[in-house]
Amino acid sequence: MKELRLELRLELLLGRRILDREGKPIGRIEEICAEPQGKDLRVTEYLVGERALLERLAVRQALGLVGLAGRRGGYRVRWDQLDLGDPARPRLCCEVEDLETLE
């Protein structure tokens, strides 16, 4: 049986809202981390934050310029905890409580 391979564009995942199992948004993809495994480079986790796009635009840093650094909320989502069957609507495969949080 031929294995199904899905092709995805990483640059479009940036800023996408992640939904939990009930369909509630938990944040946006801020960063995608990868590590070499064998001869391949494989995605290990997604960093999900409450203000993903703003993070890219360094709003936190901007606020820091004026002395107002905000709190950083968010999660570390392992590659096997995210269902990318529908790339436009990434969904968690696990419960939110199972996610590792970012300080």
Add this chain to the structure above:
Amino acid sequence: MDLIRDVLDKQLVDRRERRMGKIDGLIVEIEAGKPPRVAAIEQGAATLARRLHPRLVRWVEAIGARLYGAAPGGPERIPWEKVKDVGIDVEVDMDVADSRLYAWQEWLRQKLIGRIPGGKP
């Protein structure tokens, strides 16, 4: 490695450190039960356009087809296996002369730059 911060939009250079455009997109392959694999680097105006808004892509491809008859077979992809180093720039084991960017600049040389005195290589 942070793919967004350290790879996407970085400068691509060939094996002799000559500039080859930027990394406009990254293709990732998902196989059931395995971590997603970074498969290829993508470059091109269509890739950039898609990041802005999906509808722009057809527009850009149509203009490209009109201008230099680029067959709409998709933008150039560089297999990730060709990446040698990820640092300030991303180095790939290729010659810039084989890249699509070079083909586009070659088109410019023929149609515009080369027609002006002093523009021939």
Add this chain to the structure above:
Amino acid sequence: MKKVFEIALGIVTSIGGFLEVGSLATAVQAGAAFRFQLIWAILLGTLCLIFLVEMAGRFAAVSKHTVTDAIRERFGSNFFLVVFVGITLVDLLVLGAEIGGVSFALQLVTGVSLRWWALPVAFAVWLLLWKGTFGMIEKGASLLGLITLCLVVGAVLLHPPWREVAAGAVPSLPHGERAHYWFLVVSILGASISPYLFFFYSAGAIEDRWDESYLGTNRAVSGLGMSFGALVAVAALVVAAGSFGARGLHQIDSYDQISLLLVPVLGRWGFWLFAASLGIACFGAALEIGLEIAYRSAQGFGWNWGEDLKPAEDAGFAAVYTVALFVAALFTVVGIAPLKLTIFSMVLTAVSLPLSVVPFLLLMNDESYVGEHKNGRLSNAVVLFVVALSFLLALVSIPLEIAAG
């Protein structure tokens, strides 16, 4: 010893390269309308520029990136494209104004209408970019630009009341014509803080292969060079106050009026010196802006770039400045009044400053690019203040000025 020479050369080229059509036109209008009252605006704009230029040099020397490169890498292609389109459009207008300036200078000298000169001027600029090297262009144009020092000579010979001139260095509120006053402030700030200046400076630092050992040189060149350059703009204002303001001519509407700037103090020589100054200063600026537009395109999209390369080696880069020069010349060819084009582009620059300066400031505070050389609070504060001021003033005063007609 080599560094001292480089500092000296850098300062001299900064003086020669400082004045261009925007700083000249706005300074003259300010001098005619408000005598010495608006000198502070030139000084404030220059102060901000000094900080920005020093930052641009520091950024290039330490991170080995140009600012444009870094904006794309750090903020992504979408944000970069927005900044790119915005700044490039403004640049095209400013370039159009500079070409208009050279064309007008030629009209003064030959009597042939400036509309006929626009394309030949654009061609001359193009030819230098096509054939020249970076060093030749940067140094040649700026050294020739030292002719603008005739304005300083004129200002001194005018024997203005120096105490009143000094008083103008302190910000003051206008007694009348408030809308016009603040509009002039906006246009002066836009003229002093042209983004192309600091983008170009960072590209130049890369072309000249600066590294961390150049940080002191960088500070000297940016500080002293821009300061002395500003003196030329202040001189233009002082001469205008004497030649126009003191004689009751408060509203300057055309370059024909401005062309008589140095006549009352330098006689017939003043006419020719003005024409030469205008032509050379604007020509130099046109070279820089043309290059800057091409740099921005090439750096943002990762093409080969470098003024020392032959056009065949960086076809995209060469194509961009070719097209840009042609398009910019069209403004004058179709007959848009050069002074209006100038003032409009300066004001638009002031409005669009946040677009280029804010990302740049964020980069200057990002350790992954500048390491330990990141900005101190003073640099951040000064630049943020002036840019915010320009933007807000522009928002307020543009509608008022339009309403006043």
